Structure formats: structure tokens, C-alpha cells
Amino acid sequence: MLDQIDALRRQAETDLHAAGDSSALERFRVTYLARKGKIAELFDALRSVPADQRPLLGKHLNDLRTSVQALFDQRLAAAASHVQAAPALDLTLPGRRPPLGSRHPLTQVLDEIKAVFVSMGFGVADGPEIEDDYHNFGALNFPPDHPARDMQDTFFLNRTALLRTHTSPVQIRVMKEHAPPVRVIMPGKVYRNEAISARSYCLFHQVEGLHVDVGVTFSDLKGTLISFIKQFYGSATKYRFRPTFFPFTEPSADIYISCFVCGGKGCRLCKQIGWLEILGCGMVDPNVFKAVGYDSERYTGYAFGMGIERIALLRHGIDDIRLFYENDLRFLNQF
Numbered sequence: 406m407l408d409q410i411d412a413l414r415r416q417a418e419t420d421l422h423a424a425g426d427s428s429a430l431e432r433f434r435v436t437y438l439a440r441k442g443k444i445a446e447l448f449d450a451l452r453s454v455p456a457d458q459r460p461l462l463g464k465h466l467n468d469l470r471t472s473v474q475a476l477f478d479q480r481l482a483a484a485a486s487h488v489q490a491a492p493a494l495d496l497t498l499p500g501r502r503p504p505l506g507s508r509h510p511l512t513q514v515l516d517e518i519k520a521v522f523v524s525m526g527f528g529v530a531d532g533p534e535i536e537d538d539y540h541n542f543g544a545l546n547f548p549p550d551h552p553a554r555d556m557q558d559t560f561f562l563n564r565t566a567l568l569r570t571h572t573s574p575v576q577i578r579v580m581k582e583h584a585p586p587v588r589v590i591m592p593g594k595v596y597r598n599e600a601i602s603a604r605s606y607c608l609f610h611q612v613e614g615l616h617v618d619v620g621v622t623f624s625d626l627k628g629t630l631i632s633f634i635k636q637f638y639g640s641a642t643k644y645r646f647r648p649t650f651f652p653f654t655e656p657s658a659d660i661y662i663s664c665f666v667c668g669g670k671g672c673r674l675c676k677q678i679g680w681l682e683i684l685g686c687g688m689v690d691p692n693v694f695k696a697v698g699y700d701s702e703r704y705t706g707y708a709f710g711m712g713i714e715r716i717a718l719l720r721h722g723i724d725d726i727r728l729f730y731e732n733d734l735r736f737l738n739q740f
């Protein structure tokens with residue numbers, strides 16, 4: 406039986422040496438070390454040898470099992486570390502670039518607008534998106550029967566609370582909290598109860614501006630907004646003011662700029678007229694000052710507002726406003 410033990414030891418060492426991968430090592434373990442393996446078979450055979458030889462043979466068998474197990478463990482550990490080490494050592498592989506996010510096109514436009522006005526001395530203010538009738542309409546000189554108060558145009562949450570339809574209520578809140586002079590822009594989300602289509606959505610973003618002080622005139626309004634147009638759209642941009650009506654300003658104007666696609670000749674973007682409407686503005690109505698407790702004999706001011714989506718649509722030639730809100734990476738990765 407000693408010969409058998411020696412033969413099995415040599416055979417095991419040879420086989421282990423030849424086992425090249427983890428599946429070969431597993432086959433080795435089953436063949437030699439498992440409960441019905443070759444070493445276990447010899448332990449079974451031990452029962453049929455004479456009792457006086459058993460202690461010595463048993464010791465040899467135990468030695469065999471221990472040394473084969475130790476050798477096997479060594480090989481297994483070496484194979485595992487080989488598998489783990491291989492990729493870390495391949496210094497020729499190119500690096501992996503982690504996917505990076507980008508700023509939303511609306512955020513980019515807003516950041517640029519902010520940068521221009523902050524450089525001209527404007528602060529930035531914000532206010533709640535859930536408003537009441539007083540801040541959204543009443544204090545802004547909307548008459549009680551104004552159509553904007555209709556349920557069809559405004560999302561009412563209950564009798565008194567509504568989702569703001571413009572950022573103008575922030576003007577009221579700023580003026581109620583701060584005595585003049587006031588010079589701020591107010592960016593934010595606004596909501597309108599509109600049928601959703603490629604051209605309109607139930608929510609969009611506005612930036613409004615307000616400047617109130619002693620002796621602020623329409624010339625200040627023009628100077629500030631023309632400076633904005635030159636910085637934001639380019640110094641060659643032409644502009645024109647056309648009279649219009651807003652409840653909260655008097656006089657009021659819409660500002661148009663020369664179409665930056667056709668330069669004024671007429672194209673699809675400007676609907677062949679050569680001009681694009683980009684913002685509304687005007688001198689703050691004395692009734693608004695009265696509502697917030699400002700002395701309208703002493704103070705004057707101007708206000709203006711523009712839509713962020715409209716600017717981004719025009720700039721990038723996007724023909725569907727809904728793309729801004731779908732968070733489709735195929736769209737967002739283009740900016």
C-alpha cells in the first residue's frame with residue numbers, strides 16, 4: 406500500500422503541474438481531493454489492511470492528503486491572482502472617458518442673460534411659483550374682468566391659489582420688501598393653461614427686469630436694453646421698438662431685432678418680415694407703485710421681460726418646444 410501512496414503522490418504532482426486553468430484545477434480537485442476522490446479511496450482501503458499496519462499507513466495517507474491539498478491551494482491562489490492582475494497591468498489600453506453631463510440649453514441661455522445684466526449692475530431675485538390673485542394680477546393693474554384671469558388661461562389650485570402666469574409677481578414682492586432704488590432681474594418658471602403643441606407648452610421660463618429710482622426715464626430703458634441686445638445678439642444687430650399694451654406698464658413697447666438668419670431680407674424663421682420679436686418692456690404704471698406703497702410722484706422705473714424658450718428656439722433653429730422638457734439625451738447631448 407505504501408507503493409500505491411507514493412504512486413498517487415507522483416501522479417497528483419504531475420497532474421497538478423499540467424492543470425493550466427481554473428476548470429482543469431476543478432477537475433483535479435474532484436479527481437483527488439473530493440469525498441469520492443482517489444485519496445478518499447485509499448482511506449477506504451485502509452480498513453482492509455491488518456490492524457498493526459494501520460497507524461503507519463494512516464500517517465502516510467494523512468501526509469499525502471495534506472501535501473496535495475497544500476499544493477492545490479497554492480496553484481489555485483496563483484491562478485486567481487493571475488486573472489486579477491492581467492487587466493491592471495495592460496498599460497497600452499486607452500483610458501476610459503466617464504460620461505459627462507452638460508448644461509441644459511435653457512440654462513445656457515439663462516446664464517448668458519444673467520451675465521449681461523449682472524455686468525450692468527442688476528441683482529438676481531426669485532419668488533414662489535404658487536401665487537395668489539393679488540400678486541399675479543391685482544397688484545399688477547390687471548382689471549377684475551381681464552381675460553388672463555380666466556380658468557382657460559391660468560391654472561388655479563383652488564379659489565385663491567394659482568400657478569404664476571409670469572414672473573411679474575416677483576416684482577411686487579421685491580418692491581414690497583425693499584425701498585427704492587431697486588435694480589434686479591427675476592428669472593423663473595411660469596405656467597399657462599394652453600393646449601400642448603410644437604409651439605406652446607404648459608410651462609416655460611421667463612426673465613424679467615425692474616429698475617426703479619428717482620429720475621429713471623424711457624431713455625434709461627432704451628439704453629439698458631439696447632446694450633443687452635448688442636452684447637447678447639452681436640454688435641451689428643439692428644433693433645426697433647413698437648408701441649404695445651401691458652396692464653402693468655405705460656407706455657409699453659415690444660422690441661424686435663433684425664433676423665439673425667437672413668439679416669433682414671426675410672426667411673422662414675422671421676416669417677419673411679426680417680424682424681424677430683424678442684422682448685416686451687415699458688415704464689412701470691403708477692398704479693403698480695401705488696399697490697406696493699412707492700411714491701409715484703417721486704419714483705419712476707422701467708420693467709422688461711423675455712421668454713427663454715423663444716430665444717433658445719430661435720438660436721438653435723429648434724422647431725418643437727416640447728424637446729426642452731423630454732430629457733432625451735439624443736437631444737440634450739447636442740448642446
Ligand SMILES: [Zn+2]
Pocket residue numbers: 664665666667668669670671672673674675676677679680
Ligand atoms: Zn429671417
